[in-house]
Amino acid sequence: MFKKVFITGIIVLFTLGSICAAFASEGPAGNKRKGKYTYRKVVKACFDRGAVDSETPKVSPADKKQAEWTAIFEGKEFSVFGCDQEWAGISDDDALDIYSYFYNFAADSPTPATCK
């Protein structure tokens, strides 16, 4: 009897723990990989119309900390990137993906973006 109660307890604890961990995970819920490519497309479009001098993005996630990116994306203050015209045209889903990319590779993230 005690054994059954113990095992049930363990299972309940494990399940609760997993659910809590899943909900407790920080950061935006977008797709960071998609966000990286969407961001590059934004910069490329900007370059194609001659607004920037390189199609390689100048602003890197590692340029700021997670809290700073949160403030920028939640406030939709995209002027830091230049290319206002392109940023005005992107969907909320795309913006969320890009936010996820910047947040997950921010300077104080476990894996800050390198040159890649």
Next chain:
Amino acid sequence: MGKLKSSQGKLILRICLTLIFTVGILPAAFAAKKVPAMDEALGIKLAKQAVRADKHWTTTDHSKMEILKQPFTSGDQITKACLSCHTDASMQFEKTIHWTWKVPSDKEGIMNGKAGHAINNFCISGNAMEDKGCLSCHAGWNGTEGEVNCLACHGAEKFNYKEAFEDLKAFEGDKDPDTLELAKEIQTNVSNAVNKITLPQRENCGECHFKGGGGDGVKHGDLDTSLAEPNKMLDVHMAAEGANFTCTRCHTTVKHNIAGRLYTRPAAAERKSLIQDDMATKITCESCHSNLPHKTDSKMNDHTDKVACQSCHIPEFARVNPTIMWWDWTKAGDLKDGKPYIVEGEFNKPTYKSIKGEFKWEKNVQPEYFWYNGSFANIGIKDKIDPAGIVQVSHPLGDKNDPDARIHPFKIHRGKQPYDKINKQMVAPLLSGPNGFWTTFDMNDAITRGNKTLGVPYSGEFDYVETTYAFPITHMVAPRENALNCTQCHIRENSRLASITGIYLPGRDRSNFIDSLGMIAVLGALIGVLLHGLGRFFTRNGKEE
């Protein structure tokens, strides 16, 4: 009447002499202007001849190869496609130092090279390739594992394959139309990059060699990203408006073995002309310019048996980008709020990094000069050192009596690095990875782990010693008008060759005996002329009247 005849005769004689002089000299002067090729130095003529046939062409268009059109999902797949035609390429490459990072030394049981027992005073050692931080420059897809990455040297497009393959794998199975579209796009980009095959270009070699030591221009001083597209002022050989050489024009290659290593094959052992052997394994200035490179009768030709061409023709190095001249490991490990930090200084370059210590960067650096016969004396991790003095980790060999030695310019990189206090040997701390110094900031532990990778015992006690590391300066050859002039060496004060002692250098050195002889000769001549003049003056005085 007689006087009149005499003065007329003198006038006629003067006119005749003037005419003869004018008629003789003027055409010669014009001839020199009209036919400059006749006046071209032998060394330039030979160099033009040696490289005139260097026009590469190919019969293969890789973009038409079916095997390169497959949807690649890994680097190894790409290499297997290459090897389906170039069957022996990997086999050849894996025997070279570019793959092994090791080369046998003259000392028994010692291997030179980054993965061997050699050390330097930058990041110190490759720790037998256990330091994964170094492996980003290893020509494999995945460090030392798996296939050779042919595209590291033969890819015309700089493309991040690792990232592309990781992302493709992550998108696998995702049915979202946007993601599918993205995956297709990445795959297309991979294919486009794979199809652009080339002979090694400057960017291919430069990806590692311009950035040796951990960043642009850190290590060599005469090799940095400014050489990717240099102008003629920076390098007459590599400039597009100059000879437009790629690296492999001089670093000739046989079976993927690329000539140029210094401590494996002394330059002086083979002074072959390119006309004699276009694939000579060690090309020097002489290979194209001969040992009489200047105009006939030029005094400069008398220097070539003792002075390397580079000494005069590379007046300064790091002329566009700065290079590190001092690296102090004793300062490494300082943290702010428990975290590593970076201090940026002049040239927008770091002057301090917690993970590496303190640096000094310099630009337009005047080289130091030493006798050099093409070989180096190296201190490896197994050699005993004298920590009381400055340890020359790498220093050129040769002296004034060595017929193969020339006075050659060098970058001397100075620094302080750890050594084993008890065993009196240099040490090889492990730097990158979860247990490396860059993570733990524990130098003692890093040395213990690093020495273990090389099988070298460590006493457990370390201190720091000042060291030097010499790099021969041979790139960044300036236009001839910027070469050194005579008085930069042949001068009493601040001669560039002040450190070259034991020889008599006219202008720089003096001998009281020779100076006295010269003075006597000059004074004697003056007195002789004076006495002669006076004698004629007094003996002929009034005779004409």
